Amino acid sequence: MTLMKKLSNSYHFILFGLMALLLTACGASPEDLKRCEQHYQAKSYKVAEQYCKKGAKSGDETAQYLYAMMLYRGLGVEVDTDEASKWMKRSAEQGYQKAVFHKAIYYLTTKDKDVSMEQKETALQTMQGFAEQGDKVAQYWMGNTFYFGYIDGRKSYNEAVYWYQQAAEQGSYQAMNNLAWLKVVSQGSELFDPEQGLELSLRVIKKYPENHGYLDTLAAAYAANQQFEQAVATQLKVIELASHDDCEKCDKLVDYYQGRLQLYLNKKPVVKTLEN
Numbered sequence: 460m461t462l463m464k465k466l467s468n469s470y471h472f473i474l475f476g477l478m479a480l481l482l483t484a485c486g487a488s489p490e491d492l493k494r495c496e497q498h499y500q501a502k503s504y505k506v507a508e509q510y511c512k513k514g515a516k517s518g519d520e521t522a523q524y525l526y527a528m529m530l531y532r533g534l535g536v537e538v539d540t541d542e543a544s545k546w547m548k549r550s551a552e553q554g555y556q557k558a559v560f561h562k563a564i565y566y567l568t569t570k571d572k573d574v575s576m577e578q579k580e581t582a583l584q585t586m587q588g589f590a591e592q593g594d595k596v597a598q599y600w601m602g603n604t605f606y607f608g609y610i611d612g613r614k615s616y617n618e619a620v621y622w623y624q625q626a627a628e629q630g631s632y633q634a635m636n637n638l639a640w641l642k643v644v645s646q647g648s649e650l651f652d653p654e655q656g657l658e659l660s661l662r663v664i665k666k667y668p669e670n671h672g673y674l675d676t677l678a679a680a681y682a683a684n685q686q687f688e689q690a691v692a693t694q695l696k697v698i699e700l701a702s703h704d705d706c707e708k709c710d711k712l713v714d715y716y717q718g719r720l721q722l723y724l725n726k727k728p729v730v731k732t733l734e735n
Contacts, residue, residue: 491514492514492519494506499525502534506535508529511529521550523553524546527544548562563582586600595626595634598626598629598631602618602626616648624638632663635659639655640676643660643680643728643729648733654684656680660673661680671701675716679729683729694716694723698713701716
């Protein structure tokens with residue numbers, strides 16, 4: 460081998476070595492990515508943040524998703540929804556399914572005027588795909604979409620009940636609560652089923668006995684079944700719990716709950732006009 464060829468081979472060997480060192484220094488190793496997931500699952504978020512942020516910047520879709528979730532929820536970091544959305548979008552663009560799912564929720568629920576109706580419709584198709592595969596969280600969000608009218612204000616309570624029922628059958632307590640609410644306030648419609656509404660609500664409260672939102676549904680269920688003493692007693696507990704809660708809108712919420720209490724004291728149920 461000639462001297463020039465030996466020097467050339469040595470040069471390439473050194474170059475590849477330097478590149479490997481740079482990648483190790485700037486990027487995330489497989490061990491870093493593993494630690495990101497391990498510490499996130501263990502809820503040691505301060506440590507997870509170091510590895511997940513590094514992994515996200517290296518382009519790993521799982522790390523991008525986990526880092527986005529930390530930023531959304533303030534887990535070990537300050538809440539930064541803009542930064543979270545950036546990383547969630549990058550993860551979704553790489554096809555990471557959990558990120559695709561969360562991106563769909565964002566497009567469905569956002570009031571951002573820059574999000575087009577086409578994007579919302581696409582998000583609905585994505586969510587329906589997850590729901591039809593049996594994902595109970597997606598089924599719950601499908602119910603919300605039709606209950607709250609996320610797509611251009613279009614509501615369908617029959618569709619909402621269908622999807623809530625699917626999720627409730629799989630043990631979604633959020634879906635059970637919303638389904639119970641629809642069944643107890645819909646007097647005069649085919650959806651009205653106060654007995655089943657009460658049964659569902661009692662199941663939810665057995666799991667979450669101190670949740671004032673769920674207890675508010677239970678009080679309405681008692682009233683729909685003409686059990687006004689239980690409705691009053693339950694609503695008083697609702698007001699007590701909400702009064703001790705620490706949130707920005709709790710004062711308005713207590714006033715809202717007080718209005719319900721007056722209904723029950725006057726032996727009147729909550730009645731909502733639900734038109735599909």
